[in-house]
Every structure is written in C-alpha cells, then in structure tokens.
Amino acid sequence: MEQDASEPDPSRQRNGFVGTLYGEFTDTLDDSLRFSVSLTESALTIRRISSSPGRTKVVFDLTDCVGCRAHRGPDGADVGAYFTAYFYPFKRRWMAAGVARQRVEQGFRVALAREPLAHLQEAERWARAIREASGMQAPRRDGVTYMEVRRPCRVMILVNPHSGRGQALQLFTGHVQGMLTEATVPYTLVTTEHQNHARELVRKADLSQWDALVIMSGDGLLFEVINGLMEREDWQDAIQTPLGILPGGSGNALAASVHHYSQSPPAWNEELLLSCGFMLCKGLVGSLDLVSIHLASRQRLFSFLSLAWGFVADVDIESEKYRHVGAIRFLMGTLVRLASLRVYQGKLAYLPVEEPPRPPKGSVKTSQPPSTPQHPSLCSSLPCQLIPDPSPNQNSPHNRITTNCNHNTVTNSSNNPVTATKRPETQGGGKSMTLVDSLLPGLDQPVPESWTVVKEEDFVLVLAVYQSHLAEDLWTVPGAMADDGLIHLFYVTAGISRPALLRLFLAMEKGAHLACGCPYLVHEKVKALRLEPISPQGVITVDGEMVEYGPVQAQIHPGLARLICG
Incomplete structure (x- = not known):
C-alpha cells in the first residue's frame, strides 16, 4: 500500500x-x-x-x-x-x-x-x-524518512458534526472537499452519531478497503479511532493504517502540531484547516508515538496527545459549557479556574530518559541510513513484550490480540536494537499475543529503583504531553516531534501565585514558558510515569477526555502508529 x-x-x-x-x-x-x-x-x-x-x-x-x-x-x-x-x-x-x-x-x-x-x-x-x-515533489523534512499513501488513495473521513462550534461539516464542504476533488482523492464521508461511534466502527471495519482514516473533528474523535484500532484482533496491521487529522474542534492540538512539524509558518482557524488538507492531498506518512495508559480498574487506553491532572484537566472539562464559542473556551475556563485556584495532593514518579553523551568537540558524527521495518507498529517501540493471551475474551480491557507475526529483533527510532519477546500459543490456527508494557510494574507494586520519585506532594497541575501543541494557541513543547519517543512531563508545585500561573500560560502561546524561570515549573523528559492522587476528588483526562479518577501510569511506544504529515 x-x-x-x-x-x-x-x-x-x-x-x-x-x-x-x-x-x-x-x-x-x-x-x-x-x-x-x-x-x-x-x-x-x-x-x-x-x-x-x-x-x-x-x-x-x-x-x-x-x-x-x-x-x-x-x-x-x-x-x-x-x-x-x-x-x-x-x-x-x-x-x-x-x-x-x-x-x-x-x-x-x-x-x-x-x-x-x-x-x-x-x-x-x-x-x-x-x-x-x-x-515526486512533496514537502519533506531533512533527515526524516516518510512513507507515501498510494495514489489514487481511498480515504474514510469521519466527521463529528457537533465538535467545536458545530461547524465541522460546513468547514469540510467549504474548504476541504474541493481540495480532495482537485487532488483526485476518492473518499467516503461518515458522520458520527454518538459517543464511541467511531471507535465501534473502526473496530469492526474491513480496513483493506481504505488507504487512510481521516478525522475531521477535535482530538476526541481521533482518541476513539486509535483505541478502536488497538482493540481489534489484527491490531498490528490495523494500527499501521495512516491516520489524518483535519481541525474541526475547539482544541485541535494534533492538527496544530502536525502543521508545526511541517515547518510551516503559524496558522489558526481556516488557515490551519487548509494546511492540514494540503498535507492530506500530498499523502506523506510519518510515524506517530502512542502512550499506553493503565487505570486503577485495570483498563488500558492508548493516547496520542496528553495525560493531565489538576489545573489543565479542570479547565479542559469545566470549559465544555463554553464549547459554542470555539477555542476561546479554554481562555474563559482558565480565568474561571484561576479565580479559585486549587491545590492537589498526590505522588508522582517517572523513569527519566537517559540523555546520550555529547560527542567530543571537533568529532565527526557518522550518520547511517534509516531502516524501514516491515512492521512499524512493533519495530519502532521501546522495550515491550508480546506474550500469549491467557484468555479468549477479546472484550478484555487488556487488548489481547491474535497475530501471525514471526519476526523477533526490531529497531527503535534511535536505531538501537530492541527485542520483542514472544511466547506464541496456537489457538484456532493463529498465535494469541498480548502487548505488555515492560517498563511498568503493577499499580499495586512499588516503582523500580531506576525511577525518580518527586518529593513534593502538593501540585497545581501535572501534565504529560507528547506533541508540540496542547491546543491551537498553546505551544507546549517547542522541540517535540510526533515520533521522538518522549513523554514531556510538566508539573507545577503549590505556592505559585495566580499572576505567575497566568503568565506561564500566556508565555506558552509563543512557546516561551520554559524561559520564564518559574521556580514552581518542572519539565522532565521521561519514558514512563506513575501518578497517584491522594486528594479524594479531582479530574484526570487522557487526550482531553475524562477518565476514571485514581492511580494511573503510562509508557511510551515510539512509532506505534502512522500519521499523515509533511
């Protein structure tokens, strides 16, 4: 393909x-x-x-x-x-x-x-x-290897008509439909009818009919699609289906990130939509990191954007009432929450990324051609295990999957060898496998000694983000890439004043918050993390969607999915 x-x-x-x-x-x-x-x-x-x-x-x-x-x-x-x-x-x-x-x-x-x-x-x-x-002349970043959607490609476009200000369908017909016609890209438009409709649809769809799945909505609909793909028995193949994003919501964080990764000048609103539509027509495909998230109920979710607790999560959920005003809803929610700033008690631990040693001054860096693995959904991941499925229950929250993949040694995005351990068990002609997050102990077990435990227990916010933007106008991680294999962990401890917190978010519009010198803000690059709220009430969100409140832990899987980008 x-x-x-x-x-x-x-x-x-x-x-x-x-x-x-x-x-x-x-x-x-x-x-x-x-x-x-x-x-x-x-x-x-x-x-x-x-x-x-x-x-x-x-x-x-x-x-x-x-x-x-x-x-x-x-x-x-x-x-x-x-x-x-x-x-x-x-x-x-x-x-x-x-x-x-x-x-x-x-x-x-x-x-x-x-x-x-x-x-x-x-x-x-x-x-x-x-x-x-x-x-043959599509925009490419230097040093990045792309795949390319075949032409003519067949695209399923999923539209949430209620996302943002309820104008997603009008935006599609007014700005994107003509571009797809000009590019001779055949597509099928599917309007979602209820929550988790897209999740159910892609879980059961015959994906051989489609060269790409494109979401015209906010970030919530893509969250549904990714988790629907990962719940399939053929998840290894399904998650390799290229995913596209067209901004039609109020946050549009991934759309803003994809635009940023293309090294294009900043864009918002219809200009951002035009940029993402252009990249869809060009059809270049890169890798997309996913994060596996475990909740206290043993449910596992897959995330492409963020995990949040405290101030950011509160603003995201509480500002839903202002959805009709579009992206400005987050500013309104921020001002309301600043007026009654909360402090949360909890425990935070993480596995830091080991920064590679800097080469001696004057040394020459030798570059090697990037490899193109046969199964990017496995070959780009950090240490993980594929083990036999002990149960035929495919509705299990642990995503037990059947696969016939038989390769063992793979390579991650840094060209370091990674072993995907498999113990196949024949069941009905296939091999039942479970993808295991090998960096994560059980939530009832202490974190390993290699982890860093944060001494502070009073937080204003904890935010783990793996894209450059948290919203169209929030440039959270200026140096992030869709496939850098990193979780960028931010936390703000108690004691910060309301004006100082507001200054941080205003600086984030230009990606300048880390240069503010705020002593209460901490940024760490991590591969895994655990958050254990102590406060009895609060909100935790994954990709902007509210999830079960309680202990949660997460691990990055570089290059697990594919993303249409430029």
Whole structure:
C-alpha cells in the first residue's frame, strides 16, 4: 500500500514524467493572451508571449501542487481542450502579518491542431505529467524518512458534526472537499452519531478497503479511532493504517502540531484547516508515538496527545459549557479556574530518559541510513513484550490480540536494537499475543529503583504531553516531534501565585514558558510515569477526555502508529 519515499519508485521511473516539457497555449478566457509553458521535475514556469520587450514570468513550485485535470470547454462548439493545475503556495496574508497557504488555479487552452481529439490528448498529456512530477515533489523534512499513501488513495473521513462550534461539516464542504476533488482523492464521508461511534466502527471495519482514516473533528474523535484500532484482533496491521487529522474542534492540538512539524509558518482557524488538507492531498506518512495508559480498574487506553491532572484537566472539562464559542473556551475556563485556584495532593514518579553523551568537540558524527521495518507498529517501540493471551475474551480491557507475526529483533527510532519477546500459543490456527508494557510494574507494586520519585506532594497541575501543541494557541513543547519517543512531563508545585500561573500560560502561546524561570515549573523528559492522587476528588483526562479518577501510569511506544504529515 505504501513505499519508502526515500527509495526511487520503479513505476514512476518507467511511466512518470522525466525531463522537460514545453508548449505554447492561450488563456482559458482570452485567446489573444498567449503563454509559453515549461515543466521540469520541480517547477511549472509560465511566460507571457508579447511583442513588448519585457516578459511576465511566473514560477510555480510543484511541492505546492495538489493536482491537475484535463477537460473540454463548457461550450460544445469549442474545439479546444483545457488543463488546469491547482496550487496552494504560501502567500502574504491579506491585511495581516505573515504568510499562509492560499489556493491558486492556473489553466490553459490547448488549440495546436484542428482535430479536437488531438487537443484533448495533448491536454491530458500535460495534466498527467504535472500530476506525476508534483507527486515526486512533496514537502519533506531533512533527515526524516516518510512513507507515501498510494495514489489514487481511498480515504474514510469521519466527521463529528457537533465538535467545536458545530461547524465541522460546513468547514469540510467549504474548504476541504474541493481540495480532495482537485487532488483526485476518492473518499467516503461518515458522520458520527454518538459517543464511541467511531471507535465501534473502526473496530469492526474491513480496513483493506481504505488507504487512510481521516478525522475531521477535535482530538476526541481521533482518541476513539486509535483505541478502536488497538482493540481489534489484527491490531498490528490495523494500527499501521495512516491516520489524518483535519481541525474541526475547539482544541485541535494534533492538527496544530502536525502543521508545526511541517515547518510551516503559524496558522489558526481556516488557515490551519487548509494546511492540514494540503498535507492530506500530498499523502506523506510519518510515524506517530502512542502512550499506553493503565487505570486503577485495570483498563488500558492508548493516547496520542496528553495525560493531565489538576489545573489543565479542570479547565479542559469545566470549559465544555463554553464549547459554542470555539477555542476561546479554554481562555474563559482558565480565568474561571484561576479565580479559585486549587491545590492537589498526590505522588508522582517517572523513569527519566537517559540523555546520550555529547560527542567530543571537533568529532565527526557518522550518520547511517534509516531502516524501514516491515512492521512499524512493533519495530519502532521501546522495550515491550508480546506474550500469549491467557484468555479468549477479546472484550478484555487488556487488548489481547491474535497475530501471525514471526519476526523477533526490531529497531527503535534511535536505531538501537530492541527485542520483542514472544511466547506464541496456537489457538484456532493463529498465535494469541498480548502487548505488555515492560517498563511498568503493577499499580499495586512499588516503582523500580531506576525511577525518580518527586518529593513534593502538593501540585497545581501535572501534565504529560507528547506533541508540540496542547491546543491551537498553546505551544507546549517547542522541540517535540510526533515520533521522538518522549513523554514531556510538566508539573507545577503549590505556592505559585495566580499572576505567575497566568503568565506561564500566556508565555506558552509563543512557546516561551520554559524561559520564564518559574521556580514552581518542572519539565522532565521521561519514558514512563506513575501518578497517584491522594486528594479524594479531582479530574484526570487522557487526550482531553475524562477518565476514571485514581492511580494511573503510562509508557511510551515510539512509532506505534502512522500519521499523515509533511
């Protein structure tokens, strides 16, 4: 279904555009305007043909192109044919600072011969060449290996019509639907009808019909989809289905993070939606870390964004009443909660990440080509175990799964060897396996000596986050990546004043909170953590969704899922 984008595609070498095309065409509306058009593997260059000395030249970068189509004119008497390319380059915002992606449609009329069929064939030749050349020129980050959704891909788009201000469907039809048509991406739109509808749907769906699952909502719907995929018997294959995000909620943390990872200028609202839609049309796929979370009731959840207790969790849940105002609901909730700031008693422990030693000054770092594992859902994970399923109960909260995978040695995102221990047990022709979080002891057991136990027991908030953004306007971890294999643990201890806490959150809008020098704020990079609330009442959230209150622990699994990004 996908291929390593760092390797040449033989089919493109055989059938794709190679070299340079050149032609002369007229304007779609005015035959007196003539243009010379040249296409290379990286750009479409247009020059106006004129008797005047100066020539107007426009160059379109093919990394900004989502598609091109050939078509006949609207008038049946028109013997010409047309081809139209669709670009989304960065342009300066109208009456605002900065730049953002904006749609540009560029079309030409072909009338090189008298036979109408020849005109259409020439238009189709150009449209095909532009599509193939733009497909080879997708935005990529240096040093990152991507997979690529095959084209044409088949996409299931799940929309929550009640997310955010209840405008997700209107946003889709107004901004995304046309882009998918321009990029010739076939899709099926599914509107969710109730809580956990998406979870139930993907748990039972025939995923072989789909090349990607895309969520048009806030972060809560993606939480449902990921946990539905991980509850399947074929979870190892299911979780490799590329996941896309289109911001339609009030938080949109993952959408803001994906946009940030693409190294694009900051964007919000419709501009953020346009950026995520553009990346969906381009179809590049990277790795996505997931975090396995154990609750006191022995339920296990999989999280892609955050685990929160205290102030952040309170604001998230209590601001639901302001959902109709959109993203500003979090500011309103913050001000309300600041007015009656709470302190929570609890115990916190974590397994810190061992920072690699810095090379001696003047040494040369040797880079090795990244490996492309056959099963990224296993091969990118930190130490974990796959053990036989002791029970056939597939509704168990421990996600017992059947698989026929037979590889043993894998590699994590740092190219360090990791062993996935398996003890297969034949049951009905398959091997029943359970993914075990080997870094986590039982919640009733003490943490290992290698863990750090926080001495303070009075907290204003505890926040574990694994993406760069906690909301569209909260840049929580400036250096984070979707697949860095880290849990970024923040906690604020009691004693901080209300103005100081407000300053922290205002600074977080620009990612400057860690530079504030606040003595009550602590940031640690960890692989696992445990939180044990002592206060009898409180709120714990996972990816913004309220979960059971009580002891909770978590472990990171790098690269367990796949994410459409750029």
